Amino acid sequence: MSEVLVQPPAEKKPLLGKKERKLLTDPLSDNNPVTIQVLGICSSLAVTTQMKPTMVMAISVTAVVALSNWVISLMRNAIPSRIRIIVQLTVVSVLVILVDQMLKAYMYDVSKQLSVFVGLIITNCIVMGRLEAYAMGNKPYPSLLDGLGNGFGYGVVILTVAFFRELFGSGKVFGFKVIPDAIYEAGYVNNGLMMIPAGALFVVACYIWIQRSFAKHLEEKE
């Protein structure tokens, strides 16, 4: 959305140095907000039955996380720590209202489909988690990148989940039929499990399983 508004820092550092790149790429795998930090599962899984609303959701969350990280980081020295949660919630809900109004104006049908889950971005733990863990103690530019990175990390997971759910659940990807009719005539049936809420949980569990089998250091020792 309006990430373009942000000017690069004044010093003569490269726009995306090694550290900055790490901020962007780390949340994609090793420090993924959903599968590793266990944040933001709340409002994400219910929208993943189809690719299109999921895409919209991923973009909205990325915009909100990045911008709120940036705003809070700008204000971080002026926020009294006792009331920081309220300040953070206010900033986040203003951003979410903006996103919601934009969706209602330009993508009404998707906004109806997402129903309450747009509003629930406010309490999405990724947003609060990143604000608390990163934006409160870091400069605005890295905070913005951290927000973007975490938004993308979230997007990757929910888009993957949505891809499998839509493919197996209704034989489509982004609303286009990809499984040919011939296969249906041969007796193939769409998997109804993928369309019910529980299906999302199984797909995420498999995602975590696969991810952790390849990256042994992420396994939990319980």
Next chain:
Amino acid sequence: MSTLFLAADLISVFVRSIFIDNMIFAYFLGMCSYLAVSKNVKTALGLGVAVIFVMVITVPLNWLLLNKVLKEGSLAWISPSLAKIDLSFLAFIMFIATIASMTQLVEMLVEKLSPELYGALGIFLPLIAVNCSILGGSLFMQERDYEFAEATVFGLGSGVGWMIAIVAIAAIRMRLRYSDVPAPLKGLGITFILTGLMGIAFMSFLGITL
């Protein structure tokens, strides 16, 4: 006769919100704390009670806010000239403000009135402000156009449903310590699968109509 009808309606909303539209199994709301605080039954129960508590207070309060202040025409009770004002775009920020301040208030009240309960719930109360199921409850109330009594019962039912879910998963996770789960699936992965299975079990309530 009409009170009987009303009572039946309320019971139906209550049962629906606990079993059929369960916050966790049907909408995944409040999953963050559900996953984080479900390692033992006692703390899970504490958090569950706190959620019910806050839910029963905030959903009716937000209903009043929505229907007496924010909705189009709802300001008419002050003066007819205000009847055209539509503030419903402010719903999100007002809801979250109510929830955040109510949790703060509840926390202070509980600390004052019952130090024992505070000892048990204390650490969980601030967490609740950012529990998706609380805000979700208010947003569903808005979307489904409940009446005041329905909204209150819905708040109670959703809270109870959430508590049942977290206590059940905590009990299962305690037993799970002695079972041989594949290493990459340990912890988070297996909890997801268990929640999915419980969700399927809860789907069997779908056929019930009241």
